Amino acid sequence: MKFKIIKKSKENKARISLLYTPHGEVELPNFMPVASQGTVKTLPPKDLKEIGVQIIVSNTYHLHLRPGEDLINKMGGLHKFMNFEGVILTDSGGFQVFSLSELREVKEEGVEFKSHIDGKKIFFTPEKVVEIQLKLGSDILMVLDECPSYPSDKAYAEKSLDLTLKWAERSYKYFKNAILKEENPPLIFAISQGSTYLDLRKKGIEEILKYEFDGYAIGGLAVGEPTEVREEIILNIIDLFPEDKPRYIMGVGYPEDIFFCIEHGIDLFDCVLPTRNARTGLVFTSQGKIRIKNSIFADDENPLDPECDCYVCKNFTRAYIRHLFNAEEYLALYLASYHSVYFYINLMKKIRKSIKEDRFYEFKKRFFEKYKVD
Amino acid sequence: MKFKIIKKSKENKARISLLYTPHGEVELPNFMPVASQGTVKTLPPKDLKEIGVQIIVSNTYHLHLRPGEDLINKMGGLHKFMNFEGVILTDSGGFQVFSLSELREVKEEGVEFKSHIDGKKIFFTPEKVVEIQLKLGSDILMVLDECPSYPSDKAYAEKSLDLTLKWAERSYKYFKNAILKEENPPLIFAISQGSTYLDLRKKGIEEILKYEFDGYAIGGLAVGEPTEVREEIILNIIDLFPEDKPRYIMGVGYPEDIFFCIEHGIDLFDCVLPTRNARTGLVFTSQGKIRIKNSIFADDENPLDPECDCYVCKNFTRAYIRHLFNAEEYLALYLASYHSVYFYINLMKKIRKSIKEDRFYEFKKRFFEKYKVD
Numbered sequence: 001m002k003f004k005i006i007k008k009s010k011e012n013k014a015r016i017s018l019l020y021t022p023h024g025e026v027e028l029p030n031f032m033p034v035a036s037q038g039t040v041k042t043l044p045p046k047d048l049k050e051i052g053v054q055i056i057v058s059n060t061y062h063l064h065l066r067p068g069e070d071l072i073n074k075m076g077g078l079h080k081f082m083n084f085e086g087v088i089l090t091d092s093g094g095f096q097v098f099s100l101s102e103l104r105e106v107k108e109e110g111v112e113f114k115s116h117i118d119g120k121k122i123f124f125t126p127e128k129v130v131e132i133q134l135k136l137g138s139d140i141l142m143v144l145d146e147c148p149s150y151p152s153d154k155a156y157a158e159k160s161l162d163l164t165l166k167w168a169e170r171s172y173k174y175f176k177n178a179i180l181k182e183e184n185p186p187l188i189f190a191i192s193q194g195s196t197y198l199d200l201r202k203k204g205i206e207e208i209l210k211y212e213f214d215g216y217a218i219g220g221l222a223v224g225e226p227t228e229v230r231e232e233i234i235l236n237i238i239d240l241f242p243e244d245k246p247r248y249i250m251g252v253g254y255p256e257d258i259f260f261c262i263e264h265g266i267d268l269f270d271c272v273l274p275t276r277n278a279r280t281g282l283v284f285t286s287q288g289k290i291r292i293k294n295s296i297f298a299d300d301e302n303p304l305d306p307e308c309d310c311y312v313c314k315n316f317t318r319a320y321i322r323h324l325f326n327a328e329e330y331l332a333l334y335l336a337s338y339h340s341v342y343f344y345i346n347l348m349k350k351i352r353k354s355i356k357e358d359r360f361y362e363f364k365k366r367f368f369e370k371y372k373v374d
Numbered sequence: 375m376k377f378k379i380i381k382k383s384k385e386n387k388a389r390i391s392l393l394y395t396p397h398g399e400v401e402l403p404n405f406m407p408v409a410s411q412g413t414v415k416t417l418p419p420k421d422l423k424e425i426g427v428q429i430i431v432s433n434t435y436h437l438h439l440r441p442g443e444d445l446i447n448k449m450g451g452l453h454k455f456m457n458f459e460g461v462i463l464t465d466s467g468g469f470q471v472f473s474l475s476e477l478r479e480v481k482e483e484g485v486e487f488k489s490h491i492d493g494k495k496i497f498f499t500p501e502k503v504v505e506i507q508l509k510l511g512s513d514i515l516m517v518l519d520e521c522p523s524y525p526s527d528k529a530y531a532e533k534s535l536d537l538t539l540k541w542a543e544r545s546y547k548y549f550k551n552a553i554l555k556e557e558n559p560p561l562i563f564a565i566s567q568g569s570t571y572l573d574l575r576k577k578g579i580e581e582i583l584k585y586e587f588d589g590y591a592i593g594g595l596a597v598g599e600p601t602e603v604r605e606e607i608i609l610n611i612i613d614l615f616p617e618d619k620p621r622y623i624m625g626v627g628y629p630e631d632i633f634f635c636i637e638h639g640i641d642l643f644d645c646v647l648p649t650r651n652a653r654t655g656l657v658f659t660s661q662g663k664i665r666i667k668n669s670i671f672a673d674d675e676n677p678l679d680p681e682c683d684c685y686v687c688k689n690f691t692r693a694y695i696r697h698l699f700n701a702e703e704y705l706a707l708y709l710a711s712y713h714s715v716y717f718y719i720n721l722m723k724k725i726r727k728s729i730k731e732d733r734f735y736e737f738k739k740r741f742f743e744k745y746k747v748d
Binding site for chain 1: 416420445691693
């Protein structure tokens with residue numbers, strides 16, 4: 001068994017579940033900090049443990065380019081390489097091929113692109129991408145997909161979806177064959193595409209359901225579309241996914257987005273927001289986001305978040321962290337990242353608790369009474 | 375009592391001692407990681423504790439410019455501000471005024487200079503510098519001095535020394551008056567100057583010994599002079615200092631320099647080497663310094679230092695840390711800094727043990743059989 005629902009909300013479609021992987025179980029709903037290059041930026045793994053991070057997302061595109069899956073495999077796999085004991089999901093790199101690299105050529109066989117680091121030509125096929133993730137020792141593999149940008153015209157979105165579906169089938173078959181003899185094999189998730197076209201989304205989901213994927217991701221959202229458009233799609237497709245499989249929405253998001261998604265049945269999230277924003281001095285708190293470089297914090301003796309009990313909030317003032325940002329000290333990035341990752345992980349924990357106790361809406365209401373969405 | 379010798383070496387002038395300060399005692403000989411702007415670069419204080427750092431050196435010049443001693447004082451002092459429970463020595467800023475700032479004008483009253491950050495004109499007097507350090511809540515204050523660069527002609531060095539001596543007297547008097555009513559006052563150290571001229575050094579030391587300073591620093595060395603010149607001066611002045619006071623050589627240095635200084639009776643050290651080098655990928659190991667970015671480490675499964683038992687060496691390979699440097703990940707700077715600071719702190723611990731057991735030379739010999747000085 002790879003997925004077990006522990007509790008269904010009496011209030012809405014939210015559920016508490018356990019996802020079983022080769023590196024232990026993950027409580028869902030949960031949030032994955034981003035570790036594209038084999039590290040959650042600025043945070044040593046002992047801090048991820050201290051924070052309570054159960055699962056992170058790393059990246060096939062980045063690790064293939066540097067240092068390469070063969071090196072990581074030789075070093076005993078990504079968990080050992082980066083010294084992370086928890087669960088690692090690896091994104092297929094589809095999104096990065098289409099957002100970071102240059103001179104792409106998409107063919108049915110796969111996608112050719114130039115490395116954004118050294119311009120080297122690289123050819124990714126669905127099979128190759130599964131193979132890379134197996135070499136990395138990923139716990140949860142994602143299939144190679146094409147992620148159209150927003151907006152996409154329907155003809156392009158449809159053509160792209162057809163390719164993504166063919167790739168999903170090939171990924172599934174290659175994966176199943178590759179893990180035949182594995183005692184404790186990793187999981188593989190398919191990805192729903194179809195841009196903002198509901199009929200394409202439905203067609204796509206029907207197709208990927210033909211294979212026994214271990215979970216389903218919603219891709220191609222959080223790429224610039226209006227919130228209402230995203231929410232409309234989620235509302236209309238969520239029931240197409242089987243209840244007994246985990247659902248992951250890629251690249252989402254802000255706390256308000258996460259609440260919405262969980263309420264409507266999504267289990268897993270990843271986003272660069274807590275870490276990327278932290279490095280610019282924008283940190284998440286129970287009152288909303290604050291720009292710690294702002295001069296109003298110059299002599300503020302409060303912690304980043306007065307309601308937070310993380311290492312950073314128990315030991316440092318806003319005044320100190322603002323000073324570190326002003327003085328361009330690396331420790332500023334570390335302290336802000338630590339806190340914001342903790343904020344997300346702790347939020348997921350509190351949301352899980354609220355679902356368990358059937359008081360999701362009460363918790364949500366209380367949360368947004370304080371948390372200002374800007 | 376502020377200083378107690380625990381054990382004198384039977385082999386040489388080395389000694390084991392305890393230095394008592396308002397924030398507890400420090401075992402000497404010891405090494406101070408540099409925290410100029412109120413943080414040992416990249417390392418949170420919980421790691422300094424884990425490493426075993428007993429004392430750090432911060433900086434009057436840097437903290438006066440940013441964020442200012444009044445702010446730090448309002449925040450409860452530097453210990454609380456940066457959340458460091460150990461002992462803090464603050465350098466007077468003399469060295470920084472003469473190395474970092476522009477358009478200096480040195481008068482008997484003090485030194486006027488322009489901030490290297492915003493060009494603002496600032497005037498430091500010996501009294502002002504003591505006052506700043508008291509506001510910071512420093513455990514060990516340093517007097518304002520002028521630090522001539524190397525080489526300095528004798529006429530300049532003599533004139534500069536005379537000023538430094540006048541400033542030392544004024545610093546002492548101002549300090550003693552300021553702490554009159556303090557129950558647990560901080561300590562104040564004087565600084566020996568005189569460039570590379572032995573007669574000036576001797577004259578200067580005689581003068582500062584007229585006041586009851588709590589310790590004596592050797593300044594104006596490690597500024598570019600040949601090692602032989604530095605060693606010659608140390609050998610010729612060390613016995614001029616009273617035995618019952620701690621001796622601190624500023625800005626030293628490499629392990630080989632530290633061994634030499636301890637052997638000849640010096641107790642306290644500070645240097646940017648472990649942290650600054652670490653950030654460029656140059657780390658200290660029991661075999662000598664290694665450039666971790668070097669391609670020979672690309673698939674090296676060893677830790678940075680196979681003989682080290684720090685967090686970094688117990689959990690990460692050279693291959694991983696090299697990857698992080700290549701990928702320009704902040705964690706690279708953290709891991710390299712953590713290890714190199716540990717290397718220094720652990721070296722001091724082992725040197726103290728060797729002195730206690732009267733096997734300093736045996737330990738030194740064994741150390742340099744492995745450690746390659748380049």
